[in-house]
């Protein structure tokens with residue numbers, strides 16, 4: 001997606017999954033901006049399926065979270081709010097220094113139901129409010145724009161024809177190689193850019209393919225900052241050749257979904273919940289087979305992986321926070337912190353009214369996972385921003401579950417995923433002096449906030465410190481006394 005102009009590159013972002021627009025705006029002003037988050041990813045804002053009855057079998061949730069992945073048209077009347085609320089959110093966030101990135105569902109239209117949150121009626125392959133008609137879709141058949149699998153769905157995820165042109169989960173598959181479809185998709189994305197949006201997480205990008213993605217991207221306008229939009233492609237791993245995440249890095253950035261599994265395995269060996277080995281993270285990144293850092297949106301989890309076993313999640317408690325703190329320190333990718341809602345069954349809706357309209361997020365209820373507000377996370381966001389692009393150095397590991405490293409001579413951090421405290425004496429790369437541990441405090445005048453004791457670095461750069469179980473220590477020169 002790089003046409004020679006400068007492309008928006010996000011700093012640390014928060015993925016506020018299905019937080020409604022007024023709650024995202026509030027978080028931008030009160031928490032995300034002040035903490036140093038430079039962007040926020042929001043859930044798909046297009047008008048979508050609104051279910052009116054339960055499906056078959058074990059279906060018990062009328063308005064599952066996944067209704068938003070079934071677009072009906074590109075007006076912005078959604079479970080998260082109105083177009084006016086969306087517009088106000090984007091402008092409020094930008095004023096708080098937080099750019100907005102939108103989850104764009106452009107591979108398909110809805111595959112079930114007949115009415116939407118915006119009150120539109122439709123049938124499979126006919127969505128008059130866009131409008132799309134049957135000619136705008138890949139359909140079961142043998143023509144050049146048809147899907148030739150016997151079911152009309154993707155039966156073989158290694159078959160490039162099926163992956164691009166057959167239905168994913170029965171969702172009506174847009175003929176994204178058609179110029180008329182491309183221009184309607186680009187018009188939707190350009191409307192969002194017009195509101196001040198800075199880029200996109202492209203849902204199911206693997207099922208669109210490089211050529212069609214590039215044709216759509218070429219039609220996008222510059223952002224309000226004069227940059228080409230960020231373009232983060234959702235391509236899960238495991239496919240051969242041109243179906244691999246690596247093969248999409250010529251079209252944009254990609255989501256770090258293979259990294260999600262490596263992080264899970266380092267922090268918590270799956271599936272028996274033994275502790276893994278943080279020592280393995282010494283080469284995490286391109287050194288462990290992942291896509292290049294400057295082309296990757298990195299995260300510990302997203303809305304899919306927190307439900308499918310691929311990732312650590314809020315249910316892992318302090319170990320989940322530790323993994324996020326480590327990712328913010330690691331220097332790999334554009335790190336993203338996930339805040340969603342709690343669930344017991346995988347289909348559960350976020351807190352909503354009886355019509356499925358999502359109610360204001362409240363961190364006091366235990367129903368919303370407010371990871372972005374956690375003081376340790378906030379401390380490491382500041383640390384991340386302060387160390388910038390400084391190279392990792394002074395890597396230490398006990399060969400098990402304690403690691404430490406510096407980023408140039410700007411910051412140093414240690415992480416303990418073991419079950420008992422560990423005292424280490426290691427080189428920090430920092431000038432001698434007293435520092436506040438950013439996980440628990442900040443510099444305030446000549447002392448550290450919260451009554452936290454300063455951490456001493458000697459004149460040779462050595463520190464002796466004890467890192468608690470599931471704990472971390474983070475020092476940077478902005479918090480040197």
Ligand code: LM2
Nearest residue numbers: 066067068069070105111112169170171203204205234304
């Ligand atoms: C994605 N990335 O490529 C999203 O990250 C993922 O969350 C989406 O699936 C998927 N692709 C399609 O956009 C979710 C959810 C599915 C759900 C779909 C569509 O994980 O379970 O599928 O959204 O809402 C549901 C039903 C499924 C049914 C389908 C179509 O669970 O059984 O398929 O709707 O009616 C017959």
Ligand code: CA
Nearest residue numbers: 164173207208
């Ligand atoms: Ca497709």
